Amino acid sequence: MLENKKGVFDYILMVLFIGMILITVYPFLNVLAISFNDPMDTMRNVNFIIPRKFTLANYIYIFTENNMVMPFMLSVLKTVVGTGVGVIFTSMLAYVLSRKDFYFNKSFTILFIITMYVSGGMIPEYLLIMRNLRMGNNFWVYIIPGMIWVYNVILMRSFIEGLPMALQEAAKIDGANDFVIWYKVILPLCTPVIATVSLFIAVGQWNSFMDTYLYAREIPTLQYVLYEIMESAQIKVDPHAAAQGVQNTVSPMSVRMAVTVVATLPILIVYPFLQKYFVGGMTLGAVKD
């Protein structure tokens, strides 16, 4: 299918992208290098990509004192459940909103879109969840309040709108109801956008710690634990508090970098499995307009 011979254009592209890789990968290599570098040495100059004085101290600092097993499991669970629930609901809603013949199509769409730009603020949300709904320290507080992002719904909706109508109509003639059409016809065709949306939700779920902080400190997630480690490594800028402190062998900067690596690693490991859905196109051979 693909042409095998490479033209000048391919080489130009390659050079371009190698240049691109070099400049975009720099920050990450920098983080990686600092995380493996002696914190004291790091203070000399923070910009380097190969550890000058190799050490595992920063990682040891993170892992020795804290029990990460439960928070890690909880983070995985939260990410898996949150993504699963999120993708299913997002695609369901996206499908409904793509149906121009649905009576409430426009009003619902507007209702949803507006919420992307308005927010009552942290305090009303906090009171709602903690006081009215009593969801504090309950696992579902991680899932339900943020289960749908309108942004993703719109993204998926515009993908669905780009699909050929023929299949839907064929299914309808076969007597399938709307639920079956969504499930049997739309979902399988949405693989690329499902991959994207899953990635967005999963990254969002994996990275969030404010939800734990506000609503569920008794069942902490990995990110929250990491965040706490980072904050406690921060030398207090208050002179009095600092005066009470003793020799700090870790520097907040180095700990921050190691935390970044630990927090990002799972995403980096999972991503290649998702990648096949982004790369290359697909053939909608069965569909003819």
Add this chain to the structure above:
Amino acid sequence: MKGKRIGAMVLAASLTAGILSGCSAKEKSQIGEDGVLELEFYNADGEEDPWTNPVAQAITDATGVRLKIDYPVAAQDMKVALMIAEQNFPDLIYAKGDAASLIDAGALLDMTDLIEQYGPNIKKMYGDEFDKLKYSEEDPSIYQLSSYAMGGTVYKHSGTAQIQWAVLKENDYKVPRTLDELETMIKAYMKAHPTTESGLSTIGFTLSAADWHWMITLGNPAGYIADGQPDNGQWIIGEDFHAMYKFRSDAEREYFRWLNRMYNEGILDPEFATQTHEDYIAKIASGRVVALFDTDWDYQDAEKVLKADGKLDKTYAPLPVSISEDVKCPSLMSQGLVTGQGVGITTACKYPVEAIKFLDFLCSDEGQILTQWGIEGINYFVDENGKRYRTQEEIDYNNSDKDYQKKTGVGFYSYPFPTYGDGVTDTTGNTYTKASKDAVIAEYDAEQKAACEAWSVELLTDIFPQPSEFAIPEYPPVWAYIKPAELDDIGNKLDEVAWSGLITCVIGKPEQFDANFDSMIASLESIGMSRAEEILTELIMEKVALVEN
């Protein structure tokens, strides 16, 4: 098929989640089966602490109270605001800068009667300055104790102007006392040593002014050096208690004029306003910065590197520099008790008597020695003369393990709870704190020892005007005040203008300096500087009246 798999996964996950989510509403502040009362304590500067270390245990044994400690995590934390919104308060609270909202919300308990009845040690500790704890003339309640030390003296200088030991040595330890003398010394050194041993060009001095650090390195030194004023935040308080936004003082204009000249002559690092704080630290750590205008806690990381690299002579000597000979360097001046920030009891506390007794114990001699020194026979010993001392082993443990305080509890609870200051002695003649003159001298490094010898003094701080030369102001330092919202608001705006205004003045052409400075003053005036000064003056008068009555 795929759908089924996802469905199964979600189901499995939600079952597990169901197990995890089993949570019951817990009654707070209750007496446990062991007869110990658990009080919830929110500490704005706290960290995780299960209350299991030996000192914590000893406190519980003595008081029958255990603390359940809560603390903020995010920097832009709104924990106190959320508490108020939810009307859900802990029993004890150290709100740091957020006390105003708690008091306004009626969440803090007036401790006056409780202290009268159950707090003899609290009264004893605060002595003459007890009245400073009162909130205001209108509402003379005591809502918080002080989180800062009561009484005492200063053995260590935290620094304003400083210069590398190497420079002092080349000048036979002559101490520069004015900016001019400092300038001459820096220039001479730069001329003699245009580069460091490793080939980096020498920098006269640098500042960290790209973010909030500007207040520490650009703002604060101006007050000390030019006005000879102690730390009252961004304010200068005159003899008649009249407050003035400090950057408009004529003396400071001259200080910034000097900075402007230094900038244009290339003595002040041209990157001072744009570099990040990390770059600032890295520069100092390389040993190329001759002089500093900073406070020790702000640049101590750099000194650690210098020491590790064996460049002890590139660490810094604090100097009693002021703008001219008639201005006395106020660094050692005592400002008296700091109030406005401290531990309080909330109205939600069901056991206020137990709570105040707990706080009173911490103020007692027994409590103070316990929190400061630890447990006798383990953390410290008493010699045949009745003198408290720590073994070298313990001191090394303290210095080498960053978690020493947390693990042993020694010194861990001295802040934000009330403490006596360094040098205050108990009935046995021992100091309450571990820091004593001898201990400080014992910790001096080679450069510091050599300097003491050259100056023939015991302490490095002896070259400064001594605390006894200054009268203690009748009002507590302004920076910790619970300020009215209007003052806070104008104050923030003034600082915004001053930050960019001062930088513009410093990096401008010398002939434009006055024009730049005048235009900054005009902007300050236009956003209510006089109004803010009025409010603060009134507030200070009130504080003075509180003590006088």
Add this chain to the structure above:
Amino acid sequence: MKKPRKQKNMKEPFSLALMWKQRYLLLMSVPFVIWLIIFKYVPLWGWTMAFQEVVPKSFAKPIWERKFVGFQNFVDAFSDRLFPQTMINTIGISILGITLGTAAAIIFALFLNEIRMEGFKKITQTVSYLPHFVSWVIIASIAKMLLNDGGALETMTGKSLHLMSTNSPLFWIVVCIINVWKEVGWDAIIYLSAMAGIDKGIYEAAKVDGANRFQQMWYLTLPGIKPTAIVLLIMSVGSALNVGMERQMLLSNGIVQDHAMVLSWFAYIRGIGSNNYGLGTAIGMFQSVVGIILLFIANKIAGMIGEDKLV
């Protein structure tokens, strides 16, 4: 290429029969609408604070007991010394950011899609989105190392560029370019997935017709991702006033401060920073309302020039 899909209005008037006919669609959406109302609309009562005096003193009181001040908070915000410049900065940075960001992401995705070596393509893509996970603290420190006075770029070019020390809109450009550097790979993911959704058959057909690669990119790929691009553009116009403050704070310094201040930062220092929640809420509300108005304008314009609309 013509669009295969017709936009005819198939909507029928309201009737119970129609509701019954669309019962599955209702079942698949009404629960989410209820969820939306509970979690997104109910908390909007918080907006009442914009019309009240909400300083710590009155914070603990219930809404109805706080003092109503009408539009005073809005007046205070709009007449603030910083407000005019803040608006200019926000809009300037937004326009620059949206155009630069979108263009860069599309070009990146387009070219990446043209790489023929699968391995190289995968590596490039994986690497490209890494900076997205690096916090602004770090990105800012690296950027400053490169761009500050006396930094790497000035050393290399031997010129005094004053990129980070000129108090002018130059700072906007610097900020936006740094943002592209950080986010281009991540932002391209959406376009890549849109490209993956284009029917491969049409490329085969085009090849048979003798279209070269540029023609394929121009006539097939670009139109294929256009609906996605338009929808994303409309949505980003709606958030034109929501320029994040963390990036601005970390990249700015005392000199460029005047051109770094944006609305969210302004709301933060005047609201939370000064304990004036009423004012903070008012600014937030202003951002929201303007955002929604802009959104509908953009949506209208898209409709008028015959593109896909958001609503």
